[in-house]
Amino acid sequence: MTIYFYGADEAPYGCFSNFSPHPLELDGHLWPTAEHYFQAQKFAGTRHTDLVRRARTPLRAAELGRDRSRPLRRDWERVKDDVMRRAVAAKFRTHADIRAVLLATGEEELVEDTGTDHYWGRGRTGTGRNTLGRILMRTRAQLRAEQ
Structure with missing residues (x-):
């Protein structure tokens, strides 16, 4: 069986979304969501990082992170998967309730059900990389193994 997830408000798997309201602590800061952390890391070491961290919503953090008027760090394509892995791991290690949801999925395949993102999700054709789903399965x- 495959478990599809997307919206942060869709029970029971909305917690797999980076927009889910589960704060995490990384790099000496508290981040409201994994999305805030991920988007801010596009500008690591600049004033834009804190601007994204303080965004009122994960959607706003995403908008700021996708705004190409801000200079994207040079190594972003090389480090973005590691940044996502760190955010996801921190989120599920911090919150026992959602860690239990993730562990309860057993060996099921986890797929981000988005038609617009062929890298992080399955994409419009269903043949996307599903990188976020893979990171969740690896984190699981x-x-x-740590239990």
């Missing part, structure tokens, strides 16, 4: 395996 690591958390299981």
Whole structure:
């Protein structure tokens, strides 16, 4: 079986969304959501990082992170998967309730059900990379091993 997820408000798997309201602590700061952390890291070491961290909503953080009037860090394409792995791991290690939801998925495939993102999700054709789903499954395996 495959578990599809997308919206942060869709029970029971909305917690797999980076927009879910689960704060995490990384790099000496509290981030309201994994999305805030991920988008801010596009500008690591600049004043834009804090601007994104303080965004009122994860959607606003995403908008700020996608705004190309701000200079994207040079190594972004090389580090973005690691940034996402750190955010997801921190989120599920911090919150026991959603860690239990993730672990309860067993060995099921997790797929971000978005028609607009072929990298992080399955994309319009269903043949996308599903990188976020893969990171969640890897995090699930690591958390299981730590138990």
